[in-house]
Amino acid sequence: MTTTDKPGQSAGETTAAEQAAAAARAGDAGAAEFGEDTGTSRQFISWVTLALMTTASVASLRPSPAMAIYGLAAVFLYLLPAVVFLLPTALVGAELASGWTGGIYRWVSEALGKPLGFVAVWCQFAMTIAYYPSLLAYVASTFAYVVHPSLAEDGLYVAIVIVVIYWTGVWITSRGTKTVAGLSSLGLVIGTLVPGVVLVALGLVFLGQGNEPAAPMTADHWLPPWTGLASLVLIVNNFLSYAGMEMNGVHVSSLRHPRAEYPRSIFLATGLVLLIFVVPALAISWVMPSEQLSLTAGLMQAFQAFFDHFHIGWMTKVVGIMLVMAALGGMLTWLAGPAKGLVTLARQEGYLPPFLQRFNKHGVPLNIMIAQGVITTLIGVLYAFSDDVSSAYWMFSVITVQIYLIAYLLMFVAVVRLRRTQPHVERGFVVPAVTLVAGVGFVASACALCIGFVPPDQFGDAPLWRYLMIVGGGLLAIGVAAPVAFLKFRKPEWVHPDHQGTHALT
Secondary structure, eight states: OOOOOOOOOOTTHHHHHHHHHHHHHHTOHHHHHTTOOOSSOOOOOOHHHHHHHHHHHHOOSTTHHHHHTTGGGHHHHHHHHIIIIIHHHHHHHHHHHHHOSSHHHHHHHHHHOHHHHHHHHHHHHHHHHHHHHHHHHHHHHHHHHHHOGGGGGOHHHHHHHHHHHHHHHHHHHHTTOGGGGHHHHHHHIIIIIHHHHHHHHHHHHHHHTTOOOSSOOSGGGSSOOOSSGGGGGGGHHHHHHHTTGGGGGGGGGGSSSHHHHHHHHHHHHHHHHHHHHHHHHHHHHHHSOGGGOOTTTHHHHHHHHHHHHTTOTTHHHHHHHHHHHHHHHHHHHHHSHHHHHHHHHHHHHOOSOGGGGOOOTTSOOHHHHHHHHHHHHHHHHHHHTOSOHHHHHHHHHHHHHHHHHHHHHHHHHHHHHHHHHOTTSOOSSOOTTHHHHHHHHHHHHHHHHHHTTSOOGGGTTOOHHHHHHHHHHHIIIIIIIHHHHHHHTOOGGGSOGGGTTTOOOO
């Protein structure tokens, strides 16, 4: 669910995800590693190349405003989840991907059974239901700076943008447009690298002119002020920012010396990702006081403040268009992917009703995308009744994270169990101290899931019951009740005719 932007994060994430999925479908990555004849010549990549691919799949500017609120403490708040979540998911994903093809469904199914395997793959799909409204709210707020900045916090405007763009994306994707895939890599450059470099450069020049940063940059501000859990809640957003790291584990078999080179690749990628996340967040905090930052429009607020300071305000619209193009490109390339993977599995195992298993003539799972769109539309409409777009954006971002974390919790359990139950399976990469590494990742994920139920300090006097109802209700309905219902009412005839007789319901 990343991303994005992930599923969240950067638009470039889709490229890595699609490569991982393609390799898993081909089923030859692990075979090549262990000397099996795959009928093709083996091609190697360097560990530096893999590090850059991983960075492209994770890095994004979108979470920067949420961390800029903390000023210099953003460094700590990015570093902590990198150590306890980013590294464990990358290492665990490499072992699982180099031992079993088929992605998280296969990993969890082998370890914990097919029903929990379905829950894991469902959560990877279902998190997009909450993710698209939050992504498109960001798009709406960003585009507002091209039209009129006051629209950025107008709930009706945001709702209209969410609904119109989502359904336009479904229409484009349903036609099987091949050019959509190219938007991903282009979006990484246009929407992440160029704006990020510009933002940091402007910030450094701003400070170089002798201007005082809006947030204190002294040593006693390395840690965020402690006012209870609510003071740290925005750190949850970083778990979504780092999600997707495990997808690149499928490429471990393309390294000449996986056991030595993969850790190097991961540590380099982690450093680059932290650099891309941390420095732009600091640049925003230099020019924008935390109390004035919007979680959806904070990036554009910073650009506008810098451009106005340097008397080139017209550049705000240019950067806004660049960021919107990148986000939309990422959305289009992600739109059909998770749904297609889920439907393909459902046809084999009978997890979804036949109506939701249908592909159109272009091979796009249109029916399930429409069903997803109905829920996305309902969520989008909620923005029209919200007097605080930032609060609504944050709540749906939290739901996205929590649903995704269910899949990660299962993955961390799976790697430990598979080490014990299937030690004979060859792995291209073996996680050292796997119980400790997976345990740290599991505890961090569980804590992030629980902390998400605490509203941040920035939400002021908003009723707690409303926050809990939306966040808790969204998690239970989409991430828990839905997959349990599909499993409970599953019928033998739900297995697609092409797979009848080959899969028993388990």
